[in-house]
Amino acid sequence: MKRRSFLATAGIGAAASALAAPALAQGVRQWRMVSAWPRNLPGPGIAAQMLADRITALSGGRIQVELFAAGEIVPGPGxxxxxxxxxxxxxxxxxxxxGSKSRGILLFGSQPFGLTAIEQHGWMLHGGGQALYDEMxxxxxLKPFLCGNSGPQWAGWFRNEINSLDDLRGLKYRTTGLNSEVCSRLGMAVEAMPGPAMxxxxxxxxxxxxxxxxxxSDSALGLQQVAKNYYWPGVGEPSSAEECAVNLDAFSALEDDLKEAVTYACESLYxxxxTEYNTKHAMALRELVNEHGVTVRELPQEVVAAMAGAMDxxxxxxxxxxxxxxxRITESYLxxxxxxxGYMPYSEGGQLNARAAVHEG
Incomplete structure (x- = not known):
């Protein structure tokens, strides 16, 4: 999606008229979903609408979910x-x-040098993560659910090349979560602005x-127009989980079958x-390199090692x-x-290494 066309549609509905209070008529609940994203932003903006539609469908229309993008009722950070x-x-x-609510929350989203997307879901479902998530x-x-994941993120867009750890000191860099703490320890000037402001x-x-x-998602924001060095690996976020959180009183008031509908709507979208992220990322990367002159660069090993030490x-x-x-959250995650x-180097890692050898050959 071109930046201009995305930005044109992102503002639709921002000047919404006065909103009606939530209604419960003839057994139908009118629920408002607020999101942290511009409307239809490739990736999270699209996923938010998918979730709203799926809850409505799986509830048999007894919960009507209307999506409001960032700024239409409250700003994204609100x-x-x-x-x-x-x-x-x-x-x-x-x-x-x-993270300002609790640093423990950050582990449910992404962890530098931490869990992949599949492992993150596994921790929630089979490793005790969901009970801790609910408690926090x-x-x-709030009643929280994971409802998607962007997969491995990238180290990002740099105006200048990075050749050593010294090149990071004082660098003004946008990131979030625990990666902010890691980067700050390396002397970077971390900015926590919303992604679309980049x-x-x-x-x-x-x-x-x-x-x-x-x-x-990055190319939809046009970031390739203002920085041409695109760095990997994104060790700061080996995966990044997306979440839905429901007002706990509203969730508790639901009939049991509707609680199941909301729960399954979230889980079934993960x-x-x-897989949509992975597919569309691969397609977009080809276009960025072949049509927009983006140079894909690998972070120097001394930078990766220093980030690992900071995360420790x-x-x-x-x-x-x-x-x-x-x-308790930290110990469960660890x-x-x-x-x-102890397992993945033999399974996923082994298969990826074997495939890479064939592909390169």
Whole structure:
């Protein structure tokens, strides 16, 4: 999708007329979903609409979900509080945005050098993650679900080449979540602006570099127009889970079958969203390289090693956090990460290495 056409559609509905209060008539609930994304943003904006439609369908129309994009009711960064306070019934965003609420929340979204998308879902479903997720968000009056994943993210767009660790010091860089802590420890000047604000910031020099998601979503924002060096691997976010959180009172008031409908709507979208990202990222990367002059570059190994060391320090801090729940979340995550780290080199890693050898040959 071209930047101009995406931006033209992203503003549709921003000046919405006065909103009716949630209604419960003839057994039909009118729910408002607020999202952290512009409307129809390739990747998360599209996924948010898919979720709204799926909840409506699986509930047999007894829950009518209307999506409001970032800024149409509240700004993107305000969706967590809006749903917690009952201004809307549910939101679509990512856990990486809520570190100010609790650092423990960040582990449910992405972890530098952490879980892949499939492993993240496995931790939730089979490693005790969902119970901890529920406990943490319950503090804020929310019922959370993972409902998608962007897969491996990229290190991002850089105006200048990175040849050494020294090149990162003082670099103005946009990122989120625990990766912000890692990058700060390397002397980078981290900015937490919304992803769609990156274009102007890179263009004006307010940013030297930044990461958002990956080729599909990034190219829709036009980032290739203002920075030509696209760096991998995105070790700061080996995956990035998308979430839906429902106001806990609204969820508790549902009949049991409707609770199941909401739960399954979220869970059933995780893999379709992930596989769409992977497919569209691959297609977009070809176009970025072949048609837009983007140069794909690998981060120097000394940078990756330094980031790994910084993440070890971050994890040590999480394990000693003053909040007992944060410590339990951290230990559960580490236990599952280590379990997968002992297995995946033989399974996924082995297959990818074997395929790469054939492909290169």
């Amino acid at each position: 969706v967590f509080d809006a749903v917690a306070e009952g201004t809307a019934e549910l939101y679509h965003a990512v856990p990486a945005y809520w 968000y319950g503090r804020f009056g 274009f102007q910031a890179l263009q004006s020099g307010a940013l030297d570099a930044g990461e958002f998601i990956g080729p599909w 893999n379709p969203v992930l 320090e971050v994890v040590a801090g999480l394990r000693e956090d003053s909040d007992e729940l944060v410590r 236990e599952y990460r280590d379990l997968m780290a």
